[in-house]
Amino acid sequence: MKQFKAESKRLLDLMIHSIYTHKEIFLRELISNASDAIDKLYYKTLQDGDTGLSRDDFEIRITADKENRTLTIEDNGCGMTKEELENNLGTIAKSGSLDFKKNNEKSDNIDIIGQFGVGFYAAFMVSSKVVVESKAYGSDEAWKWESSGVEGYTVDSCEKEGRGTKITLYLLPENSEEESYDQYLDGFTIKRLVKKYSDYIRYPIKMELQKSRMKEKPADAPKDAEPEYETYTELETLNSMVPIWRKNKNEVTNEEYEQFYRDKFFDYEKPLKIIRSSTEGTATYDALLFIPSHASYDYYSKSYEKGLQLYSNGVLIMDKCADLLPDCFSFVQGLVDSQDLSLNISREMLQHDRQLKLIEGRLEKKIKEELQNMLKNDRENYEKFFKAFGLQLKYGVYANFGQQKELLQDLLMFWSSKEKKMVTLEEYVSRMKEDQKYIYYASGDSVAKVDLLPQTEALKDRDYEILYLTEGVDEFALKILAKYNDKEFKSVSDNDLGLETEEEKETAKKLVEENKDLLNTMKDDLGDEVKQVIVSQKLKSHPVCLSTDGALSIEMEKVLNSMPGEEKGNVKAQRVLELNANHPVFTKLQELYKEDPEKLKQYSKLLYNQALLIEGVPISDPVAFSNAICDLMV
Numbered sequence: 001m002k003q004f005k006a007e008s009k010r011l012l013d014l015m016i017h018s019i020y021t022h023k024e025i026f027l028r029e030l031i032s033n034a035s036d037a038i039d040k041l042y043y044k045t046l047q048d049g050d051t052g053l054s055r056d057d058f059e060i061r062i063t064a065d066k067e068n069r070t071l072t073i074e075d076n077g078c079g080m081t082k083e084e085l086e087n088n089l090g091t092i093a094k095s096g097s098l099d100f101k102k103n104n105e106k107s108d109n110i111d112i113i114g115q116f117g118v119g120f121y122a123a124f125m126v127s128s129k130v131v132v133e134s135k136a137y138g139s140d141e142a143w144k145w146e147s148s149g150v151e152g153y154t155v156d157s158c159e160k161e162g163r164g165t166k167i168t169l170y171l172l173p174e175n176s177e178e179e180s181y182d183q184y185l186d187g188f189t190i191k192r193l194v195k196k197y198s199d200y201i202r203y204p205i206k207m208e209l210q211k212s213r214m215k216e217k218p219a220d221a222p223k224d225a226e227p228e229y230e231t232y233t234e235l236e237t238l239n240s241m242v243p244i245w246r247k248n249k250n251e252v253t254n255e256e257y258e259q260f261y262r263d264k265f266f267d268y269e270k271p272l273k274i275i276r277s278s279t280e281g282t283a284t285y286d287a288l289l290f291i292p293s294h295a296s297y298d299y300y301s302k303s304y305e306k307g308l309q310l311y312s313n314g315v316l317i318m319d320k321c322a323d324l325l326p327d328c329f330s331f332v333q334g335l336v337d338s339q340d341l342s343l344n345i346s347r348e349m350l351q352h353d354r355q356l357k358l359i360e361g362r363l364e365k366k367i368k369e370e371l372q373n374m375l376k377n378d379r380e381n382y383e384k385f386f387k388a389f390g391l392q393l394k395y396g397v398y399a400n401f402g403q404q405k406e407l408l409q410d411l412l413m414f415w416s417s418k419e420k421k422m423v424t425l426e427e428y429v430s431r432m433k434e435d436q437k438y439i440y441y442a443s444g445d446s447v448a449k450v451d452l453l454p455q456t457e458a459l460k461d462r463d464y465e466i467l468y469l470t471e472g473v474d475e476f477a478l479k480i481l482a483k484y485n486d487k488e489f490k491s492v493s494d495n496d497l498g499l500e501t502e503e504e505k506e507t508a509k510k511l512v513e514e515n516k517d518l519l520n521t522m523k524d525d526l527g528d529e530v531k532q533v534i535v536s537q538k539l540k541s542h543p544v545c546l547s548t549d550g551a552l553s554i555e556m557e558k559v560l561n562s563m564p565g566e567e568k569g570n571v572k573a574q575r576v577l578e579l580n581a582n583h584p585v586f587t588k589l590q591e592l593y594k595e596d597p598e599k600l601k602q603y604s605k606l607l608y609n610q611a612l613l614i615e616g617v618p619i620s621d622p623v624a625f626s627n628a629i630c631d632l633m634v
Contacts, residue, residue, distance in 0.1 A: 001152040002086075012121055012150050023179060026126050027190070028197035029119035030073045030167055032315050034060045035201045037077030037165055041137050044078065055203070062194075062207040062238075064185045069171045071184055076164040079136040082143045085155055089120065089132060089145050124149050126181055129170040137163045191238050200243040200314030200337075208233045243314050245288040245337060249276065261290045264309075265333045269293045272381050273374055275334070277366050283358035289334035289367065291374075295388045299331065306330035311337035323356045328396025328404050329367050331389045336363070364407065371411055375424070383422055386413050394477040402480040409481055414474070415447050417456070417466040425484045428465060437498045438490035441467040443475050443555035445616055454542035454614065455492040458499055461540060466492065472559040479551065492538070493547045493554060495576055500537050511535045511581050518593045522577070525601040526608055529575065533604075536578035543585040546611040549574040554615050577608055602628055 004012060038058045045053045063072040080088065123130050128148060135142040142160035147153035160166065171181045183189045187209040194205055215228040244252055244260050258270040273291035289308070298304045306327070307320030314337060324336055340355045375382040386393075393412060397405045413422040418431075428439060440459055444450035450468040459466055469475055478489045490497060500508065512519070512535050522533045531549050539545055548554055552573040560571040579586055585607070592600035606628050609619045619625055 001154050003152045004150065012124065023125045024184075024193055025197070026122040026169075027073075027184070027193050028315060029122045031060060031194070031198045031201060031205060033120055034073060034075035034077065034165070035203060037075050037079070038203050039077070041078035041163075044137070058203045060201070060203055060205045062190060062205065064187060064190065064207075066182075066185045069182075069185065071169045071171060071190075072166060073169075074164065074166040076162060077137075079139070079163045079165055080134040080143070081136045081139065082141070082155060082157075084136070085132065085134060085143050085145045089147075089153070123167070123169055126171055126179075126184060127169040128172050131168040131170075132165060133158055133160050133168075134165040135160045135163050139163075191236075194238040196319075197316040198314075199239045199316075200241065200246075200311070201239055202241055202314065204237045204241065205239045206235055206237050209236050243286075243311075243337065245276065245286045245335070246314075257288075261333070264335075265290070267292060267333075271333075272385050273370060275366065275370050277363070279362060283338070283355055283362060284340050285336050285338035285359050287334065287336045287359075287363060287366075289332050289363070291370070291385060292331060292333060293384065293388070295331065300391070304330075308332070309335035310341070311335060312341045313337070313339050317341065321356070324360050324363060326360070326364055326396070326404065327399065328393060328408055329364065331392055332367060368407055368411070375411065383413070386411075386422065391471060391473065394471065394473045397477040398473055398480050405481055409484060412477070414441070414467040414469060417442075417451065417460070417468060418463075419465075423467075428467065429485045429487055431465060432487070433462075433464065436464060437488075439467065439484060439487050440464055440490050440492055440497070441469055441475075441478060442492040443469040443553065446470055449616065453492065454545040455538055455547065457540040457542065458497065458538040459492060462499065469555070472562075475553060475556055476559075479556075491548075491553055493545075495534075495547050495549055497538055504537065508535060508537055515581075515590070518590060519579075521593060521597070521600065522589070522604045525604040526577065529608060530577045531574045533577045533579065535581045539578060539580035539583070541580075541583075543580050543583040544607045544611045545578050546615055547576045547578055549576050554617060558617065577611060579607075602631070606632070 038060075042053065042055065042058065044050075058076055061072075061074045063074070064070075065072070130147055132145040133142060134145070142158050144156050144158035145153060146156075171184060172179075174180065174182050187207060190207060191209070198205060210231055210233050212229045212231050215230050217225065217227070244256065254274065257274045261267060261271050261274075262269075270293065271290035272293045275287070275289040275291070277285075277287040277289070279285060287308075296304070305320050305322070306325055307318070307322040308324045309316060310318040310321040310324065321336070325332055336359060338355065338359065371382070371385070374385065390413060393408050397408050397412070410424065410426060413424055414428075415421070416423040416428065425439070432439075442450045442453055442456055444453065447468050447470060450456075450470065456466055469478070475491070481489065483489070515535065519533045519535070523530060526533070536545065538547075546554060550573065552571070554573050554575070557571050557573040579589070589600065589603060592603060606625070609625045612619050
């Protein structure tokens with residue numbers, strides 16, 4: 001028996017126990033090696049001008065022997081000589097595929113899947129012994145390589161009909177506590193694994209499957225006789241061979257894409273958008289992406305796992321490759337197929353692969369471009385998309401200190417006070433009045449409630465458009481954006497809306513001076529509840545409202561206090577109580593300041609609680625508020 005080198009022993013142990021996450025991967029690796037062997041022979045015959053072989057002459061055959069607990073994968077490709085068996089299988093990580101590719105670098109036609117030479121050893125994850133019988137193309141000799149793992153291997157001559165390689169796996173004993181190895185002898189399990197990982201191998205993968213059919217009733221059988229069934233075996237091709245994303249666009253209908261999406265990604269509705277992208281150069285890949293029409297039930301939960309299916313030359317590497325999508329586009333479903341990625345790279349290594357970063361960057365731009373096209377040319381479907389995934393775009397703006405804000409800002413939509421529908425920031429800015437300084441917005445629980453806010457009156461009187469923000473992340477996202485087209489965002493609850501003329505400012509200043517003692521007294525009556533009490537410049541018909549001084553608004557305060565954690569309920573904006581000097585209530589306050597300071601204190605708290613209720617903020621003492629109203633009525 002020949003021994004593996006010491007380094008190879010350690011690598012083999014690592015292969016079996018660490019590199020691959022799922023043991024079922026072994027079948028993908030062996031099928032890919034078989035495909036490589038056929039590719040090599042097909043390419044060689046083309047180079048030699050041998051027209052005796054065509055693609056139709058090649059196949060991969062899988063055979064399961066339940067009685068002897070063996071699984072066989074056989075191909076009629078190039079096969080291996082004794083020397084090649086020793087070099088390729090006796091030295092772990094010595095790749096015949098890689099050598100072949102290096103020796104034929106000038107050809108654009110060669111397309112080899114495996115390059116690292118470690119995939120074959122995945123067979124030992126499920127096998128106690130592996131036997132490889134091979135006859136090289138054009139040779140009369142066949143050779144058998146046999147190994148039971150790290151102990152070593154033997155190479156002997158053998159008898160074999162026809163060229164190619166036959167790999168026989170002697171499966172490990174059944175151990176239900178760890179892994180069911182008998183499942184790899186079940187025809188339907190093998191078919192499922194082929195469809196999952198190797199469906200688009202370009203050569204037919206065939207297997208005899210056991211099936212059943214109803215027997216034909218004898219002519220003299222009673223009419224109500226129970227039907228009888230018989231079992232039979234049928235050679236079936238398990239794989240599709242041609243991926244839909246590699247077909248010419250004019251060969252595939254929208255209906256076929258939609259059915260592929262439903263079947264592959266388990267959606268009951270067709271996608272809103274189908275995106276095909278192919279690039280060559282520093283990052284060569286084919287991508288087939290889908291924008292879903294609705295969010296899945298778990299999309300906005302921690303259990304949701306983003307990612308695209310990742311293929312290497314039609315062979316599935318990962319079912320969810322998160323590195324191909326930024327978080328802001330995590331709703332995208334689909335796949336990427338790249339010949340620049342090796343099949344035998346582990347999940348951990350893939351996360352740092354430079355090619356993935358290049359592909360992700362290009363996909364990010366492509367997705368944005370397609371969404372903008374939908375926004376421009378298919379508004380109805382874009383609004384449907386935004387209803388499902390707009391929240392994710394807003395989170396994307398806010399996340400990571402606004403790293404993605406330039407990417408996403410043109411995709412955002414908000415309800416417009418004037419248009420009575422969703423509008424983009426670009427549309428808002430295009431309608432701004434000449435004298436308008438800011439992009440105004442108002443926040444609340446719903447469009448109906450926001451529309452009733454007293455703070456919106458002054459803006460509406462000037463016929464200014466207001467964006468209504470109704471989701472918790474909205475205002476945080478706008479704070480991160482800060483500006484759009486050099487126009488700053490301004491909350492209707494801000495202390496200064498920039499509306500007053502110089503004359504109005506002088507009048508306001510005079511009013512404040514005249515009522516300074518009243519305002520200071522009310523501030524003292526309310527204590528730490530407010531930072532100050534002022535005469536409002538934004539109120540028209542309402543007596544009172546709240547504004548804030550500083551970056552934290554009342555709506556942001558509500559959102560932060562609703563979150564779990566030690567600080568829950570302790571976040572507080574710097575509140576400012578604004579009074580309408582033209583309202584009869586203000587006249588009453590002036591009278592009470594002179595005649596009944598105690599009642600002024602009661603009215604101050606009453607007005608403050610009223611302002612809180614308008615903002616949707618719970619009051620600290622509802623009983624006292626109720627009693628104050630009753631006292632007022634009496």
